[in-house]
Amino acid sequence: MKINPLKGMKDYLPAEQKLRDYVQGCILDTYRASGFERISTPILEDMENLDKSEGGDNLNLIFKVLKRGDKLASALASGDEKALCDMGLRYDLTLPLSRYYAANRDKLPTPFKVIQTDRVFRAERPQKGRMREFVQCDIDILGDASCNAEIELIDVTARALLRIGFSDFTVRINDRRLLRGMLSSMGFADEALDSVCITFDKMDKIGVDGVQKELEEKEMPAGAIQALVEFLNQGEFSLDKVASLCQDAALGENLRKVIQSITTLSGGAYQIAYSPSLVRGQGYYTGIVFEITCAGFSGAVAGGGRYDNMIGKFLGQQVPAVGFSIGFERICGILAEQNFAIPAEKGKLALLYRSEDNFTQVLEKAAQLRQSYTVTVLPQAKKLGKQLGNLEQQGFGTVAFADNDELKPLGERQ
Amino acid sequence: MKINPLKGMKDYLPAEQKLRDYVQGCILDTYRASGFERISTPILEDMENLDKSEGGDNLNLIFKVLKRGDKLASALASGDEKALCDMGLRYDLTLPLSRYYAANRDKLPTPFKVIQTDRVFRAERPQKGRMREFVQCDIDILGDASCNAEIELIDVTARALLRIGFSDFTVRINDRRLLRGMLSSMGFADEALDSVCITFDKMDKIGVDGVQKELEEKEMPAGAIQALVEFLNQGEFSLDKVASLCQDAALGENLRKVIQSITTLSGGAYQIAYSPSLVRGQGYYTGIVFEITCAGFSGAVAGGGRYDNMIGKFLGQQVPAVGFSIGFERICGILAEQNFAIPAEKGKLALLYRSEDNFTQVLEKAAQLRQSYTVTVLPQAKKLGKQLGNLEQQGFGTVAFADNDELKPLGERQ
Numbered sequence: 001m002k003i004n005p006l007k008g009m010k011d012y013l014p015a016e017q018k019l020r021d022y023v024q025g026c027i028l029d030t031y032r033a034s035g036f037e038r039i040s041t042p043i044l045e046d047m048e049n050l051d052k053s054e055g056g057d058n059l060n061l062i063f064k065v066l067k068r069g070d071k072l073a074s075a076l077a078s079g080d081e082k083a084l085c086d087m088g089l090r091y092d093l094t095l096p097l098s099r100y101y102a103a104n105r106d107k108l109p110t111p112f113k114v115i116q117t118d119r120v121f122r123a124e125r126p127q128k129g130r131m132r133e134f135v136q137c138d139i140d141i142l143g144d145a146s147c148n149a150e151i152e153l154i155d156v157t158a159r160a161l162l163r164i165g166f167s168d169f170t171v172r173i174n175d176r177r178l179l180r181g182m183l184s185s186m187g188f189a190d191e192a193l194d195s196v197c198i199t200f201d202k203m204d205k206i207g208v209d210g211v212q213k214e215l216e217e218k219e220m221p222a223g224a225i226q227a228l229v230e231f232l233n234q235g236e237f238s239l240d241k242v243a244s245l246c247q248d249a250a251l252g253e254n255l256r257k258v259i260q261s262i263t264t265l266s267g268g269a270y271q272i273a274y275s276p277s278l279v280r281g282q283g284y285y286t287g288i289v290f291e292i293t294c295a296g297f298s299g300a301v302a303g304g305g306r307y308d309n310m311i312g313k314f315l316g317q318q319v320p321a322v323g324f325s326i327g328f329e330r331i332c333g334i335l336a337e338q339n340f341a342i343p344a345e346k347g348k349l350a351l352l353y354r355s356e357d358n359f360t361q362v363l364e365k366a367a368q369l370r371q372s373y374t375v376t377v378l379p380q381a382k383k384l385g386k387q388l389g390n391l392e393q394q395g396f397g398t399v400a401f402a403d404n405d406e407l408k409p410l411g412e413r414q
Numbered sequence: 415m416k417i418n419p420l421k422g423m424k425d426y427l428p429a430e431q432k433l434r435d436y437v438q439g440c441i442l443d444t445y446r447a448s449g450f451e452r453i454s455t456p457i458l459e460d461m462e463n464l465d466k467s468e469g470g471d472n473l474n475l476i477f478k479v480l481k482r483g484d485k486l487a488s489a490l491a492s493g494d495e496k497a498l499c500d501m502g503l504r505y506d507l508t509l510p511l512s513r514y515y516a517a518n519r520d521k522l523p524t525p526f527k528v529i530q531t532d533r534v535f536r537a538e539r540p541q542k543g544r545m546r547e548f549v550q551c552d553i554d555i556l557g558d559a560s561c562n563a564e565i566e567l568i569d570v571t572a573r574a575l576l577r578i579g580f581s582d583f584t585v586r587i588n589d590r591r592l593l594r595g596m597l598s599s600m601g602f603a604d605e606a607l608d609s610v611c612i613t614f615d616k617m618d619k620i621g622v623d624g625v626q627k628e629l630e631e632k633e634m635p636a637g638a639i640q641a642l643v644e645f646l647n648q649g650e651f652s653l654d655k656v657a658s659l660c661q662d663a664a665l666g667e668n669l670r671k672v673i674q675s676i677t678t679l680s681g682g683a684y685q686i687a688y689s690p691s692l693v694r695g696q697g698y699y700t701g702i703v704f705e706i707t708c709a710g711f712s713g714a715v716a717g718g719g720r721y722d723n724m725i726g727k728f729l730g731q732q733v734p735a736v737g738f739s740i741g742f743e744r745i746c747g748i749l750a751e752q753n754f755a756i757p758a759e760k761g762k763l764a765l766l767y768r769s770e771d772n773f774t775q776v777l778e779k780a781a782q783l784r785q786s787y788t789v790t791v792l793p794q795a796k797k798l799g800k801q802l803g804n805l806e807q808q809g810f811g812t813v814a815f816a817d818n819d820e821l822k823p824l825g826e827r828q
Contacts, residue, residue: 001462001463001466001513001516001727001728002460002462002463002513003513003516003517003728003729004517005455005456005513005514005517006456006458006459006460006501009456009458010456011453011454011455011456011514011517011518012453012454012455013453013518013521013522014451014452014453014522014528017451017452017453017454018451018452020454021452032788033760033784033788033789034780034784034788034789034790034791035762035764035788035789035790035791037428037431037432038428038431038432038435039425039426039427039428039431040425040426040431040434041419041425041426042419042420042423042424042425042547043457043533043535043547044420044423044477044535044547045420046416046420048415048416049415049416052415063458063479063480063482064479064480065477065478065479065480065503066477066478066479066480066498066499068477068537072495076495081486081490084480084498085480087420087477089479099415099416099417099419100419100425102415102417103417103418103419103425104425104427107427108427108428109804109808111792111793113790114428119457121457121458123482133456133457133458144793146769146793148773148793151773151774151777152777152791155777260774261773261774261777264774264778265774265777265778313415314415314417315417346447348449350449355560359562359565359675360565360674360675360678360679363565363566363569363675363679364678364679366448370447370448374446374447374448374449375447375448375449376448376449376527377448377449377566378525379525379558379560379562390523394523
């Protein structure tokens with residue numbers, strides 16, 4: 001028998017799981033206090049639904065489940081590889097949510113403020129910080145077309161991070177339509193905008209020269225490239241400037257309102273930045289997009305945006321939607337790197353008994369001690385000194401014995 | 415796009431998920447207070463490990479995951495159906511735990527008191543109360559060969575059920591070795607004992623006559639059948655009687671100690687019964703087995719037993735183990751049928767705002783109200799009366815408005 005978990009998947013030790021449960025608890029408590037309600041959907045989704053979703057590269061990373069019984073036999077006989085599987089493991093929580101909302105809409109309030117925290121799966125080449133099975137924590141507001149939905153999602157997600165113990169983070173925000181409007185006004189063709197955005201999003205890494213070079217390689221119009229480069233060379237560019245180039249005053253006004261509201265609500269506890277090149281990968285975003293970055297750590301710890309067209313694919317009727325997803329594994333990884341200590345809870349006490357003790361009375365004594373401690377009942381080892389040392393290493397602060405009333409603190413022994 | 419979840423799997427509405435989270439919270443709180451620690455393993459396991467496990471019928475119910483890339487291509491070329499898949503969805507939490515313990519033993523305490531609560535998958539023909547994806551809540555004690563492990567597992571599982579709000583339940587307990595010893599002494603052959611036990615376990619349903627008939631159909635020795643029937647016709651049979659037939663005084667003594675301890679620990683809050691025909695399905699149980707039944711509901715709400723040989727298959731060294739699994743879906747189903755009300759928590763308040771209100775101030779007001787309520791921020795509808803009615807139906811007890819300080823109770827309107 002093989003004893004290791006599968007490639008890209010992980011066994012969590014008790015201390016790791018405790019941190020994960022703590023982080024998830026902070027997130028859930030914060031979201032629930034704001035009236036968001038948790039739902040749950042199956043890990044498996046219909047294969048056709050997955051194939052038709054706009055998941056970008058993720059569609060190549062789906063774990064597919066083999067058909068069973070007669071259906072498998074006829075699929076094998078057909079020789080058609082695509083016919084072998086009828087379901088797949090979900091690669092995110094947004095597609096299942098859209099399906100769920102379409103299926104259950106008559107039982108759900110409007111707007112629907114929803115929490116999902118659960119496992120997703122991607123058959124990626126395993127590498128540091130990239131798992132094949134991982135947890136996402138999402139909140140979404142469905143049915144609110146106003147930018148109040150964006151404001152509330154950002155506010156509550158930032159409060160969840162503060163609650164966990166994060167502080168030095170920045171919310172970066174943009175509206176894809178502003179960026180596209182500006183690029184369009186510079187002379188890039190509509191059908192080239194996605195490609196230009198992908199290059200533009202790398203500006204932090206490759207600089208203005210790199211952007212120019214890549215756009216030239218992509219054979220974009222020279223005049224458009226020149227206009228963009230001139231604009232970029234003016235240095236830091238403001239929302240006002242981009243909005244004026246974009247020639248859509250309402251879009252700029254809308255984003256400005258979101259940024260100002262969040263700035264006020266933050267009370268200075270975190271930063272907010274207009275991030276004109278921010279795009280976020282998913283194809284389904286339609287307007288404002290945002291992410292949270294953390295000083296000293298590359299990449300985002302949370303990301304989201306508005307996706308007004310996705311639920312319509314299931315429902316045949318558009319439903320405005322905004323979502324914000326916390327990168328749960330990223331958060332836990334950063335906390336572990338920082339040797340984060342979970343805030344104090346009830347102390348751990350080991351109640352030791354010998355084989356001659358009455359075990360029923362041992363458990364009765366444990367029940368009493370549980371009013372003040374988390375009590376683990378353990379057989380007393382022959383080498384008590386060594387056992388006490390081990391218990392101390394395992395985080396026990398106190399030891400008690402079945403046959404007397406002494407409570408012995410650990411860690412204060414000579 | 416298809417909007418319904420896959421066959422045998424379920425979308426959980428907010429109220430259903432709330433009940434599930436409440437039940438899981440009660441279970442986790444109870445287990446953690448007793449020093450059990452939660453771990454987590456991947457949903458996917460190696461296909462060979464699954465195939466070699468002693469899962470009985472469950473081995474025919476595994477969802478298998480198709481290989482990817484080059485490995486899939488060569489598997490397809492080979493024409494070998496069994497080569498198509500390299501992993502599968504786990505059908506229980508005991509096999510993953512055994513693998514986990516073997517992989518991580520040097521980082522785990524002895525005895526290891528462990529919690530798992532997570533999803534498992536079985537490709538069963540869907541029917542009422544039987545899902546293809548469902549949650550199990552397991553606790554296990556690894557590394558304690560004494561019956562104290564059984565006593566503690568039963569005590570803490572029963573306390574978890576009491577904490578949830580269950581009371582009218584019975585812990586049924588047996589030792590497979592006692593039953594087998596008794597049957598052996600009556601003249602059944604060792605290799606026939608599994609089959610005889612399966613028949614005997616049905617006695618509650620088919621009666622003594624039914625047992626006799628089925629054993630005759632199975633062509634068991636007439637003398638052995640007659641000895642068993644005579645014994646059964648003596649009516650209620652006691653642990654003393656069975657133990658004396660079994661001719662192993664220590665086994666009877668051991669089971670008597672467990673039953674007496676649990677009886678004392680229960681304080682009369684639930685029943686304990688010696689259940690001489692109890693076997694439990696899994697092939698891997700080696701000694702004492704137990705289950706919990708609930709008055710008015712057929713089948714068990716929890717089941718478990720000792721499995722001393724399973725971890726050895728991974729580790730090459732025997733590790734004594736006992737587990738108890740709460741049927742989470744069963745518990746939630748019974749509570750839903752009883753219209754169980756989750757104990758009171760912070761009241762739900764809806765804070766209504768109009769489009770002309772300053773949304774930043776609305777969220778600031780919500781943050782203040784959150785000290786006393788779970789606050790959901792919602793746009794005020796044009797038809798306020800209808801909206802208030804809907805809110806009341808959704809469980810909101812209070813409504814507040816962005817532009818004044820009134821707190822309006824719902825449900826007391828004229």
